[in-house]
Amino acid sequence: MQEFGENIQQAHDEKLGRHLVASISIEPGDTILEERPLLVAPHWECHQLKCAQCLQESYVICRRCQVFPLCMDCSQHDEFECEFFASGAGKALCKDILVKNFGICGLLKLLLLLENPNTQADCQMLIGVPINLGDYRDGEGMWQEHEELVVRPLMECGLVDCLPTQQLTSDILHAHCIRIDSNSFEVTAKDGDTLKGVFVWGATLPHHCVPNTVVALDEQFNMKLYAAVPLQPGDIIYNSYTNPLMGTSQRQHQLRLSRRLECTCTRCLDPTEMGTHMSSLKCKECGGFSVCEIDSNGKLGDWRCPDCKALLTAAEVHELQAEVGSALVDAMGDLQVYEALLTQYGPLLHPNHFMLLDIKQNIASILRAAALMTAMDQPCKKLLARRVELCSDLLPVCRAVVPGISKLYAIGLFEYLLALVELVELQFAESDLNKKEYVAHLKTASLVATEAMDLLRFEPENSAEGYLADRISMELERIESDLKKYGR
Structure with a gap:
């Protein structure tokens, strides 16, 4: 039912129970576990x-x-x-x-x-x-x-x-x-x-909000688990069971509900969330950013500004988050409402705050759908430029919270690639860009496509990510064709 690679071995302790550890050095992309669903x-x-x-x-x-x-x-x-x-x-x-x-x-x-x-x-x-x-x-x-x-x-x-x-x-x-x-x-x-799909081993790996593995699932529901980062002998094999674009309080809430788990991983204990500040709020006193005070057990407290020491109580923060969450539900896919929410709450939250990221993702999705619907007509350059901007905002956060081989970052790169190519092609067609500027943008797009394909190279061919890699490859061929046509 499951096949363990020779690079791992089973272990057991009171805290984690039965789990897997690296037995030798493991390189990113090396297969750790293959399992058919129960x-x-x-x-x-x-x-x-x-x-x-x-x-x-x-x-x-x-x-x-x-x-x-x-x-x-x-x-x-x-x-x-x-x-x-x-x-x-x-x-x-x-x-x-x-x-x-x-x-x-x-x-x-x-x-x-x-x-x-x-x-x-x-x-x-x-x-x-x-x-x-x-x-x-x-x-x-x-x-x-x-x-x-x-x-x-x-x-x-x-x-x-x-x-x-x-x-x-x-x-x-x-x-x-x-x-x-x-x-x-x-x-x-x-x-x-x-x-x-019920996977006896794959779903019982210890949780970490910054996993060191990647889960790949093919069309036959078979699982392949491979290393996302280099692993050393004795390293515990971790998986993540939460959305990496959630803030710490939301991830911990989800883990309590789904796995009865109190997480104290490195990200949950870091008030800045690996430097992303996905849960930080704007300080009302000095204009800096207030971060959550977290004790050694992962318990969240109040928010305090490191610069001026001004305090925001946990109750105030939770009230604001509930207000934004309710507004998101009420938005009902309305582009103008989402943009208004961004304007309203942007000054109160860190630009990378998970709720602002949620709003930006919603806007980007609506803009992509709008671009697809108007593909036969003349697309709006302003709409495309806004989509490029939003996709660009999301990329650094995706890269930070899932380091190493990251499907999240690869998908983010793909969305940015589509938006960028569509925009610069239109700008070039309407003479907003000269040939030299157009080629420069195409070179950027080529690098983005190459990086995305590199991140997806370990995915099964008959998986959603495998098909995405094929799509990116086709896009790269088209970009390279234009580069040859207009000169490098």
């Missing part, structure tokens, strides 16, 4: 039937077991799953069990893996981790979602009586749901829908 399933709230084999939309049911959905291209699915409902214990169950309650699909697959003698051992590491259900009961809707969409329908359909050796109870089913959620990565089906 299972892939739709999200709990999914109501559209998905093919049991390829996970694309389905409108037919397997003729043999009359339970699992299939698509027009798949004629069969897992043999044990099919046999369970076609004969034996599952034969007496209602055949439209998934049609009525498709949300149970993921947990149903896990229960059948546990029932199958050939796959029981693959599940032991997953189910062997104890779950403290008291930490989850009544916790921000997760328990209720599991109860309504998965646990209750499974308890009521009679399936638990067909699996007597597992001694299933409502609490055991809840624990299984939590295990699936906690060990899942978001994967993408061929039709573009997002799914949950």
Whole structure:
């Protein structure tokens, strides 16, 4: 199910539990772990039937077991799953069990893996981790979602009586749901829908907000974990389970909810967040920037200006962030509203503050969509220049928070590349740039494209990032063609 590289070994301690460490020096791009998913399933709230084999939309049911959905291209699915409902214990169950309650699909697959003698051992590491259900009961809707969409329908359909050796109870089913959620990565089906892929090793690596690895997922949902930075013997292999463009308080909140984890990594203990100041606010007294006071346990306190020592209480900061967050929700994709928010809150926050970055990302996305819609007409130079500016603002932050081989930075470079090329081509066509200036911009674009491709060279060819690398390669060929045409 998983293959460890010779460059790593298993380790265990009280704090991290079972984990992986480098056994020799590892270079960026070296493969550390390759793993097939234990299972892939739709999200709990999914109501559209998905093919049991390829996970694309389905409108037919397997003729043999009359339970699992299939698509027009798949004629069969897992043999044990099919046999369970076609004969034996599952034969007496209602055949439209998934049609009525498709949300149970993921947990149903896990229960059948546990029932199958050939796959029981693959599940032991997953189910062997104890779950403290008291930490989850009544916790921000997760328990209720599991109860309504998965646990209750499974308890009521009679399936638990067909699996007597597992001694299933409502609490055991809840624990299984939590295990699936906690060990899942978001994967993408061929039709573009997002799914949950459960990876026993890949999802249990210790967390660090500045990971030293990169996770790559191909179209068959296989995972490849490779080094993002040089690793030395004994270095712990880390992954990140948060959005790197979140501020410290938001990352920690997400980790508490999803992994019951209090993070004290180097970034969480750094008030400047690796020099990005993604959580810093403008000091009202001296015009400097106030940073969050953080103790050695990672607990966040008030915000204080290092220069004049002026204080902003945590309550004041949280109130401001809640205000901006509410305004972002109310913006509803309106470009003018986002620009107004940038003008309103820009003087209060550091230019790299994560909430301003969120606003800038929204504006850049709207501008890109607008450019695509007007591609056949005359695009607006002002619109394109604004997009280049926003993409340029995001790049240094992306580079800082995910050092080494970074897909985040590569994607940022790609967005900047598209905006830059589109702008300078239009400016050259309208004689705003002379030939020498145009060539200079194309050389910059060529360097950007080359750097982005270099960051994506370790991605599987049949992955979203692999296809992105192909797209960038095509763009680079076009740039090089123009450089030859107009001279270097």
